[in-house]
Amino acid sequence: MFCIVAMFGCSPVQRADGFIYYRLIANPSTLDPALITDVSASTVAAKLYNGLVRLNGDLEVIPDIAGRWTLSKDGLRYRFVLRSDVSFPDGRAVQSGDVLYSFQRVLHPQTRSPNAWIFQHVLGADDYRNGKAITVSGLRVIDEHTFEIMLKQPFSPFIRMLTMTPAFIVQREVVEKLGAAFAYEPSGTGPFQLKLWKTDREVVLVRKEHYFGGAAKIQGIAYRIIPEDLTALTEFELGNLDIVALPASAHKKFTSTLRWREHIHTLQGMNTYYLGMNCSRLPMSDVRLRHAVSLAIDRKKILETFYEQRGRLASGPVVDMLRQWQLHGQAQRYDAEAARSLVRSIGAEGTMIKLLVTADQEIADLAEIVQSYLKAAGLQVQIKQLEWSAYKAALNQGEADIFWLSWWADYPDAENFLFPLFHSANHGPSGNRTRYVNHTVDRLIEQGQAAFAEYERNEAYRKAEELIVQDAPWVFMWHKNEYVVQQPWIQGFRVYPVYTIDKGLEIAIRK
Numbered sequence: 001m002f003c004i005v006a007m008f009g010c011s012p013v014q015r016a017d018g019f020i021y022y023r024l025i026a027n028p029s030t031l032d033p034a035l036i037t038d039v040s041a042s043t044v045a046a047k048l049y050n051g052l053v054r055l056n057g058d059l060e061v062i063p064d065i066a067g068r069w070t071l072s073k074d075g076l077r078y079r080f081v082l083r084s085d086v087s088f089p090d091g092r093a094v095q096s097g098d099v100l101y102s103f104q105r106v107l108h109p110q111t112r113s114p115n116a117w118i119f120q121h122v123l124g125a126d127d128y129r130n131g132k133a134i135t136v137s138g139l140r141v142i143d144e145h146t147f148e149i150m151l152k153q154p155f156s157p158f159i160r161m162l163t164m165t166p167a168f169i170v171q172r173e174v175v176e177k178l179g180a181a182f183a184y185e186p187s188g189t190g191p192f193q194l195k196l197w198k199t200d201r202e203v204v205l206v207r208k209e210h211y212f213g214g215a216a217k218i219q220g221i222a223y224r225i226i227p228e229d230l231t232a233l234t235e236f237e238l239g240n241l242d243i244v245a246l247p248a249s250a251h252k253k254f255t256s257t258l259r260w261r262e263h264i265h266t267l268q269g270m271n272t273y274y275l276g277m278n279c280s281r282l283p284m285s286d287v288r289l290r291h292a293v294s295l296a297i298d299r300k301k302i303l304e305t306f307y308e309q310r311g312r313l314a315s316g317p318v319v320d321m322l323r324q325w326q327l328h329g330q331a332q333r334y335d336a337e338a339a340r341s342l343v344r345s346i347g348a349e350g351t352m353i354k355l356l357v358t359a360d361q362e363i364a365d366l367a368e369i370v371q372s373y374l375k376a377a378g379l380q381v382q383i384k385q386l387e388w389s390a391y392k393a394a395l396n397q398g399e400a401d402i403f404w405l406s407w408w409a410d411y412p413d414a415e416n417f418l419f420p421l422f423h424s425a426n427h428g429p430s431g432n433r434t435r436y437v438n439h440t441v442d443r444l445i446e447q448g449q450a451a452f453a454e455y456e457r458n459e460a461y462r463k464a465e466e467l468i469v470q471d472a473p474w475v476f477m478w479h480k481n482e483y484v485v486q487q488p489w490i491q492g493f494r495v496y497p498v499y500t501i502d503k504g505l506e507i508a509i510r511k
Helices: 039-048 096-107 125-129 172-183 229-237 248-255 287-296 299-305 336-345 361-376 388-396 439-450 454-471
Strands: 019-024 053-055 061-063 066-071 077-082 139-143 146-150 192-198 202-207 220-225 243-245 264-268 271-277 311-313 352-358 380-386 402-408 474-486
Touching: 019 039, 019 229, 019 243, 039 192, 039 202, 039 220, 061 066, 077 096, 096 125, 096 139, 096 146, 096 172, 192 220, 229 243, 229 248, 248 474, 271 287, 287 336, 287 361, 299 311, 299 474, 336 361, 352 361, 352 388, 361 380, 361 402, 380 388, 439 454
Parallel strands: 019 220, 352 380, 352 402
Antiparallel strands: 053 061, 066 077, 077 146, 139 146, 192 202, 202 220, 243 474, 264 474, 271 402, 271 474, 311 474
């Protein structure tokens, strides 16, 4: 006897092995925190390692390996006091020297870490990376359980950056013994340890019985590597996966199915989708034309019909969960007649605009919708599709008039939606791909970075964001929601806006 889930909807069968089964879209690139750049690897690494501090579900910075910390009045000196009960898998206790080794290793030129930028604000980091110093002067071991970080200048987001994967603490003797193999045989302080890694098939973690934060409620976690959405969903419906993110193609089916809809978790992702406009050359260097483009596109209708309301309209670059202020001034809106009138008034009728997009079919369809809206406003649009590598190169060279892109936060701070994307220091390939320049915005972002008083910081960021919206380097489209479905026997599961928050400690299997 057998059943075909897709046709007859047979109930999935619960397993009894005490493991939670997740899906990974791709094989982790590495499990060495210094080298990790992909979501798959970061998701797994969060269960294997700890940092000095971490984020809770409300995006607050809380103790991790460091039981407490202080910040000097000038905002330059962090002092961390380490817990005495944190140990590596072999039982050795974590000491301040491990923190120094881990952080300097990320900065060391021989490590070739793509994540060295998270320590760029540390005093002496540049000299160390450039071979002008043998140690980082701003990283200091005070004693076995006290560690100090000195910054070059006050930088309020820094403590949040220490919650990121590259700031996880590694065991020096294991790294030095294994060399490059450490990427596949990790040794960390987290609640789980690696048992098995079959490349492109699965990654299996088992629970540590003696974890300083308390042992997990499950025996372990098995990540099955399944690139294809349809295969993953079939495996979920068969009960071979416990938790799976819902792709757009499956959203309607699962939300309309009684068996599943009460087990779907929804979260507004820390992302902003946008149409970027090249501010460095004609025709989009004319702010009036940028406003016309913004007026011409009915974002609400696209979100409702094309994306079936799977998101929230953006009012600026900063996501709602991180924006601690109200934007003043005129909001971006849809007004087809105002767009046509503006195009005529500036003599831009018939202007040819080159729109670059990736080869993805969904994005190609979206580009045609945008093309139709701009045509109605009196503008001509040439759509050019490129494979991702060529697309990225074209954007780096500034070859597009308009382009489609999204930004996902590196760390949960409003600054991360402002400085990388709009500060003139990041002009071009560094992140500010619209090549937008406003020195007042630069100064406001810098004021916010240096401010530790919440009101002062928020005021600087609010003013910067309002000027950005006014200058319209982007058409601010939407923030996409994320949807995750779980099996009915899973309890304690929660979707977090940052994937490293989940240490696997709250989730359990209902008996």
